[in-house]
Amino acid sequence: MHELPQQLANGLILGAMYGLIAIGYTMVYGIVQLINFAHGEIFMVGGFGALTVYTALPSSLGLITAIPLMILGGVLVSVLVAVAAERFAYRPLRTAPRLAPLITAIGLSIALQQLVWMGYPDAKKDVPFPRFEGDALTILGAHIQRGDLFVLIAAPLCMIALGFFVNKTRTGRGMQATSQDPDTAKLMGINTDRIIVMAFAIGAAFAAVAAVAYGLKNGQIGFRMGFIMGLKAFTAAVLGGIGNIYGAMLGGVVLGVAESLATGYISEIPGMELFGGGGWKDVWAFALLIIVLLVRPQGLLGERVADRA
Amino acid sequence: MRQRLLALTAALAAGALTLTACGSRDEGAKGGDSGGDVKVVIGLDAPLSGDLSALGLGMKNSADLAAKIANKKKFVEGVTFEVQPLDDQAQPGVGAQNAQKFISDKTVVGVVGPLNSSVSQQMQKPFNDAGLTQVSPANTGTELTQGDGWKTGNSVRPFKTFFRTATTDEVQGAFAAEYLYKEAGLKKAYLIDDQKTYGAGLAASFKANYTKLGGKIVGSDHINPDDRDFNAVVTKIKKTGADALYYGGEYPAAAPLSQALKDSGQDIPLMGGDGIYSGEYPKLNKKAEGDLATSVGEPVEKLDSAKEFLANYEAEGYEDAYEAYGGLTYDATWAIIEAVKLAVEGNDGKLPDDSRKAVLDAMSKIKFDGVTGPISFDEFGDTTNKTMTAYKVKSGAWAAEFSGAPELD
Numbered sequence: 256m257h258e259l260p261q262q263l264a265n266g267l268i269l270g271a272m273y274g275l276i277a278i279g280y281t282m283v284y285g286i287v288q289l290i291n292f293a294h295g296e297i298f299m300v301g302g303f304g305a306l307t308v309y310t311a312l313p314s315s316l317g318l319i320t321a322i323p324l325m326i327l328g329g330v331l332v333s334v335l336v337a338v339a340a341e342r343f344a345y346r347p348l349r350t351a352p353r354l355a356p357l358i359t360a361i362g363l364s365i366a367l368q369q370l371v372w373m374g375y376p377d378a379k380k381d382v383p384f385p386r387f388e389g390d391a392l393t394i395l396g397a398h399i400q401r402g403d404l405f406v407l408i409a410a411p412l413c414m415i416a417l418g419f420f421v422n423k424t425r426t427g428r429g430m431q432a433t434s435q436d437p438d439t440a441k442l443m444g445i446n447t448d449r450i451i452v453m454a455f456a457i458g459a460a461f462a463a464v465a466a467v468a469y470g471l472k473n474g475q476i477g478f479r480m481g482f483i484m485g486l487k488a489f490t491a492a493v494l495g496g497i498g499n500i501y502g503a504m505l506g507g508v509v510l511g512v513a514e515s516l517a518t519g520y521i522s523e524i525p526g527m528e529l530f531g532g533g534g535w536k537d538v539w540a541f542a543l544l545i546i547v548l549l550v551r552p553q554g555l556l557g558e559r560v561a562d563r564a
Numbered sequence: 565m566r567q568r569l570l571a572l573t574a575a576l577a578a579g580a581l582t583l584t585a586c587g588s589r590d591e592g593a594k595g596g597d598s599g600g601d602v603k604v605v606i607g608l609d610a611p612l613s614g615d616l617s618a619l620g621l622g623m624k625n626s627a628d629l630a631a632k633i634a635n636k637k638k639f640v641e642g643v644t645f646e647v648q649p650l651d652d653q654a655q656p657g658v659g660a661q662n663a664q665k666f667i668s669d670k671t672v673v674g675v676v677g678p679l680n681s682s683v684s685q686q687m688q689k690p691f692n693d694a695g696l697t698q699v700s701p702a703n704t705g706t707e708l709t710q711g712d713g714w715k716t717g718n719s720v721r722p723f724k725t726f727f728r729t730a731t732t733d734e735v736q737g738a739f740a741a742e743y744l745y746k747e748a749g750l751k752k753a754y755l756i757d758d759q760k761t762y763g764a765g766l767a768a769s770f771k772a773n774y775t776k777l778g779g780k781i782v783g784s785d786h787i788n789p790d791d792r793d794f795n796a797v798v799t800k801i802k803k804t805g806a807d808a809l810y811y812g813g814e815y816p817a818a819a820p821l822s823q824a825l826k827d828s829g830q831d832i833p834l835m836g837g838d839g840i841y842s843g844e845y846p847k848l849n850k851k852a853e854g855d856l857a858t859s860v861g862e863p864v865e866k867l868d869s870a871k872e873f874l875a876n877y878e879a880e881g882y883e884d885a886y887e888a889y890g891g892l893t894y895d896a897t898w899a900i901i902e903a904v905k906l907a908v909e910g911n912d913g914k915l916p917d918d919s920r921k922a923v924l925d926a927m928s929k930i931k932f933d934g935v936t937g938p939i940s941f942d943e944f945g946d947t948t949n950k951t952m953t954a955y956k957v958k959s960g961a962w963a964a965e966f967s968g969a970p971e972l973d
Contacts, residue, residue, distance in 0.1 A: 261828075383850075
């Protein structure tokens, strides 16, 4: 059991990344009831945006000074793509049946993957991403890579900023109002179109931060990375209660830790040797999701929502 | 209203799917070149899109290069070669459709590919029924040429049209085990595979040979090849006291796996097969130093034929690198070209009417020096070249360590 702190740390780091991406699913869903399946690709293009900035910078600049600029570049690309997707792909379908934007999202996701595959130099395979040099730090008995500190710092900061924005600013309250009842919010003078664009943009910005964290952690990014990460983040959003921003982060962390512990320990239970390890971790993570949804259909922190008319 | 729209969408989607399925089968035979040379088409099936596209595009370019060189040298008098590439997206179903396409095009005399063993399993039978020669540069599953009985020493060739320039898992696993146990002196290994046909087969073969030599497998696990986070898996390796990690799978997942291993403070090498012997591996993995891989044939820089291939590839200016299977694909394509030459020579300098049968008959007779060494096929359609080379990452690039043929019983 002495590697427990390590496995918890592994799960926490992975989960914080899931959580950051999950924010995008949950915010968009909370406001327009759309599952934006292209969000995984928004995350992916953010990674490529950040990498482009890094390659453009002089190499004399250290990675640590380059990171703010990389985040800026990634956020810029992600937000642009997300806002354009909202404007040209989702807005024309706002009054269409729900299935139409859902399928559009899947199509958009494939289109974005192929665009990067075709257009970005060398992106037909995974491309290297800069990493921090130096040995791991030991914190509370767990090895933490220097690059992983980034997500451990960035995720809580992002959550605090988002919480402040949603609860304390005018636009944030407008957002809450729109999510409760878009028609009435419009009657009260809230520009709901702007609010929807904001939701997409914030989600995209968080996804870009997650993409930088992903690159720093794994030392590589690829045009397909959005698929698995997006799927996991969507799961995290549902687990935490879709529509609730804190739920998204909590869901992410729970999912990450569950995967980590399933990999580490299930195979050590006598009789379970065949069902443990890395190949089965997703099965256990989804089993957890099903159990949570059976007991709390609205997710961990979800509010009970009446079905929309 | 909603129901109607839904039904309409579903009907449209179903219609579109059916149409594409039909469309791919409708394409009839293209007429051969009437004036001068006879056009002979060599089909190429590989994943040209998706995450294995880097390998697939390298295969496509290498096959194309072989055809171009043969045409330039006028290697077969009166015959012009052309390569027709089809994308299988690494999916067995698409591969089966491509096989039908090649079969219905009467100018196709042989097919090179595919990359994935699972795709090959869908292509072998239709090719066999049509008598169309298939040479895979990458499939390593032993059962593809020797049937399911090979483990019990009861090898039977299931398809007479299937050949390969790649080696089998059996040869590769045996060589890897011998190298790791005897040459490198590492006697405790942890085993991981990616649960795919290639990875699991290689890992199983390594395990059998390693334990036979006296090595100990101290633990094993599986990973999902799409994952990039392996911290939880490598944390488990630590307490087993393994001297090395053997991984059955391909480089996209092997690179972050090895990186996570070194990150966790374990200074042991990751060893893999030809799936990780790619120039991308040390690029993606900043801590690859000391990692090991096995690959078919002598190292490229030792053979003159390989140097020529490298120079020609460079001269053609292909956008994508030839990658791990470039040399083997060139050899596979060249094997078909050699077979066409034999067929033409045996028919008074003209391409025989039943060219597919003539090519297939000639396959067992060919013998030439390829990019990866001497090429000829044994009674199962396997390459007779059993020489393997172990490579080690040294200052950020693969360097040849040791060549030899494994002792098989």
